[in-house]
Amino acid sequence: MRVSGTEGYADEAEELFRLYEAFPAADAHRAVLHLIPAAPSRILDIGSGTGRDAAWFAAQGHRVVAVEPTDAMRLPAMALHPSPRIEWLDDSLPDLALLRARGERFDVVMLTAVWMHLDAQQRRQAMPNLAALVRTGGAVIMLIRHGPVPAGRRMFEISAEETIELARMEDLHPVLNVRTESTQEQNRLAGISWTNLAFVSARA
Numbered sequence: 001m002r003v004s005g006t007e008g009y010a011d012e013a014e015e016l017f018r019l020y021e022a023f024p025a026a027d028a029h030r031a032v033l034h035l036i037p038a039a040p041s042r043i044l045d046i047g048s049g050t051g052r053d054a055a056w057f058a059a060q061g062h063r064v065v066a067v068e069p070t071d072a073m074r075l076p077a078m079a080l081h082p083s084p085r086i087e088w089l090d091d092s093l094p095d096l097a098l099l100r101a102r103g104e105r106f107d108v109v110m111l112t113a114v115w116m117h118l119d120a121q122q123r124r125q126a127m128p129n130l131a132a133l134v135r136t137g138g139a140v141i142m143l144i145r146h147g148p149v150p151a152g153r154r155m156f157e158i159s160a161e162e163t164i165e166l167a168r169m170e171d172l173h174p175v176l177n178v179r180t181e182s183t184q185e186q187n188r189l190a191g192i193s194w195t196n197l198a199f200v201s202a203r204a
Ligand SMILES: C[S@@+](CC[C@H](N)C(=O)[O-])C[C@H]1O[C@@H](n2cnc3c(N)ncnc32)[C@H](O)[C@@H]1O
Pocket: 003, 004, 005, 006, 007, 009, 020, 046, 047, 048, 049, 050, 052, 067, 068, 069, 070, 073, 091, 092, 093, 094, 111, 112, 113, 114, 117
């Protein structure tokens, strides 16, 4: 059965690899670079897509768990970005059941262009799971897309306020809330914008 939120990705995987890999990870994450530790750390990338960000983190010396439920994304990503520092996992939001069963906690949990694939109930279900996966003082970093939904995809319009409130209930304190237009002209003209949110865990 297909994981909810992944609709459309398998069909377009080839084109998405071309698009996503052409956009440098450092540009995608410019607003949150100060939240990513310089020292080698444990990073969880949920909805890792083509593995672009996982490879970027691994090249900086971090160890990465890259979670991606769409086989048509994860399998070519593994071939494109082979690295002993990346572990690839077929798991999914909101439960992240395989990952949670391992009891690990990460320094940074990334959700780049993924959170808006969950409906309201799934977001409520997912937030405590995210909080359980980040160490005390570690960061949860989200990039949330706004604007027209591409044909065949499942996406929801999500307010920063709702996400901040869900996070607050899990002792995740907001440290960044910035909304920006898309830097890519074609996307900007199409009305796509982004919210960068980041939280630091105060949970012992
Ligand atoms: C817009 S892409 C972003 C990929 C990558 N994070 C990036 O920024 O290039 C969204 C990714 O989230 C994955 N995804 C969708 N629903 C998901 C879910 N319920 N749990 C985990 N990942 C999901 C999709 O398969 C897709 O690879």
